[in-house]
Amino acid sequence: MSYVDEVINLVVEKNPAQPEFHQAIKEVLESLRVVIEANEEAYRRDALLERIVNPERQIIFRVPWVDDNGQVQVNTGYRVQFNSAIGPYKGGIRLHPSVNIGIIKFLGFEQIFKNSLTGLPIGGGKGGSDFDPKGKSDREVMAFCQSFMNELYRHIGADTDVPAGDIGTGAREIGYMYGQYKKIRNIYEGVLTGKGLSYGGSLARTQATGYGLLYITAEMLKCNGSDIAGKTVAVSGAGNVAIYAIQKAQQLGAKPVTCSDSTGWIYDPEGIDVELLREVKEVKRARLTEYAAARPSAQYTEKKEGAPSVWSVKVDIALPCATQNELHLDDAKALVANGCMAVCEGANMPTTMEATEYLQANGVWFVPGKAANAGGVATSALEMSQNSERLSWSFEEVDGKLQNIMVNIFHNLDDAAKKYGMEGNYVAGANIAGFLKVAEAMTAQGIV
Numbered sequence: 001m002s003y004v005d006e007v008i009n010l011v012v013e014k015n016p017a018q019p020e021f022h023q024a025i026k027e028v029l030e031s032l033r034v035v036i037e038a039n040e041e042a043y044r045r046d047a048l049l050e051r052i053v054n055p056e057r058q059i060i061f062r063v064p065w066v067d068d069n070g071q072v073q074v075n076t077g078y079r080v081q082f083n084s085a086i087g088p089y090k091g092g093i094r095l096h097p098s099v100n101i102g103i104i105k106f107l108g109f110e111q112i113f114k115n116s117l118t119g120l121p122i123g124g125g126k127g128g129s130d131f132d133p134k135g136k137s138d139r140e141v142m143a144f145c146q147s148f149m150n151e152l153y154r155h156i157g158a159d160t161d162v163p164a165g166d167i168g169t170g171a172r173e174i175g176y177m178y179g180q181y182k183k184i185r186n187i188y189e190g191v192l193t194g195k196g197l198s199y200g201g202s203l204a205r206t207q208a209t210g211y212g213l214l215y216i217t218a219e220m221l222k223c224n225g226s227d228i229a230g231k232t233v234a235v236s237g238a239g240n241v242a243i244y245a246i247q248k249a250q251q252l253g254a255k256p257v258t259c260s261d262s263t264g265w266i267y268d269p270e271g272i273d274v275e276l277l278r279e280v281k282e283v284k285r286a287r288l289t290e291y292a293a294a295r296p297s298a299q300y301t302e303k304k305e306g307a308p309s310v311w312s313v314k315v316d317i318a319l320p321c322a323t324q325n326e327l328h329l330d331d332a333k334a335l336v337a338n339g340c341m342a343v344c345e346g347a348n349m350p351t352t353m354e355a356t357e358y359l360q361a362n363g364v365w366f367v368p369g370k371a372a373n374a375g376g377v378a379t380s381a382l383e384m385s386q387n388s389e390r391l392s393w394s395f396e397e398v399d400g401k402l403q404n405i406m407v408n409i410f411h412n413l414d415d416a417a418k419k420y421g422m423e424g425n426y427v428a429g430a431n432i433a434g435f436l437k438v439a440e441a442m443t444a445q446g447i448v
């Protein structure tokens with residue numbers, strides 16, 4: 001059996017009931033076959049793959065907090081410190097009822113290669129909890145965040161592990177977590193990113209993931225002889241990534257016509273009104289039915305079994321920006337039938353493996369999340385740099401660096417795909433380019 005297959009089997013056997021983690025491992029290792037086979041003897045001797053699929057450290061802890069009725073609630077907290085070969089662990093904190101150790105491990109594993117692709121010195125990690133911020137009062141969210149940090153603080157630090165936002169964790173949650181870290185440690189340091197501008201946050205971090213997604217999409221189209229301007233775009237999600245993807249798409253002359261949340265989706269043929277969307281989602285924390293109610297051109301479809309999905313709309317470009325496994329084979333078929341030319345992932349692993357293969361087989365340019373959404377973590381690393389030098393850069397400076405990083409990422413993965421005989425396969429290109437740097441650093445640092 002090949003080394004890759006042995007390690008995939010080992011992961012499935014040793015990590016039962018973690019389907020998302022298995023999926024992420026398979027997607028990465030399958031596309032590394034050619035690189036692994038070329039170095040098989042050394043990698044086997046050093047158990048490089050067995051080490052890279054095993055987190056360096058996994059922390060699971062109890063998070064008790066008191067709700068507004070005086071009732072104690074108990075959630076589970078996670079931090080997976082996956083790989084520190086090229087820098088301190090770096091990655092977001094997801095707060096969503098679906099969170100479990102398998103999901104945090106899939107996200108942490110992806111983060112290793114994504115962070116490597118940014119070209120910046122950051123290792124891979126991820127954390128979260130099954131706490132649901134939706135419908136909670138600000139005081140309840142604060143109580144949860146403080147309790148979460150009461151344990152997490154001992155495992156993190158500006159040079160050790162630097163968490164940030166993800167689903168359910170935005171500026172409010174980062175603020176409460178930062179305050180509690182500072183209270184306990186009595187250190188004012190850049191231990192979290194995505195902070196508010198008044199206490200060490202970076203300009204453009206809020207926009208960075210969505211903007212970065214559009215910068216790499218535009219570069220990819222340009223290099224394939226096309227142009228983002230004038231294209232119709234389907235976006236899923238209505239959170240941090242989706243909102244700023246929609247905003248930048250409009251700035252680049254494209255027309256985003258959809259967005260979605262956990263209960264339904266909007267088709268707005270006149271183009272999404274991004275200020276209205278921000279008001280509904282960022283300020284009111286309401287459902288998209290409120291967007292539909294305020295906008296005569298918008299059609300709302302409730303999410304339910306058998307109903308058409310956001311991917312049924314005829315568009316040139318699809319940008320899934322909500323969550324994992326939200327674009328299935330049927331959706332991929334609908335996109336292809338409607339002439340969609342590109343799918344670029346704003347979310348982490350939003351496209352199932354079958355859907356990815358179908359899109360690629362049908363000539364759709366496909367840029368995977370670990371490249372396409374890397375602008376968020378890259379700008380987090382820029383926030384770390386600013387914190388270290390105790391300076392703040394202008395919006396234009398950060399945004400300019402972000403654009404350069406995204407353009408470089410595209411060329412790195414494009415070149416890697418070409419070098420290994422898989423031209424146009426950006427999944428393979430991203431995995432190979434991300435892996436080689438980490439593998440080299442791990443090899444140089446010995447068996448640790």
Ligand code: NDP
Nearest residue numbers: 167168209237238239240241261262322323347348373376
């Ligand atoms: P937010 O919490 O801001 O928004 C998430 C959006 O997706 C919301 O509209 C939410 O709906 C919807 N959503 C979440 N979970 C589900 C689900 N299970 N089913 C259907 N819809 C869902 O998160 P972000 O925008 O920050 O994150 C979106 C994706 O992008 C995630 O995959 C994340 O890991 C990834 N990502 C985020 C980065 C960042 O910087 N924030 C960086 C790189 C990747 P509702 O409004 O109803 O809650």
Ligand code: 2IT
Nearest residue numbers: 091092164166376377380
């Ligand atoms: O998935 C991701 O890259 C993020 N949620 C952002 C992580 C970060 O450290 O900014």
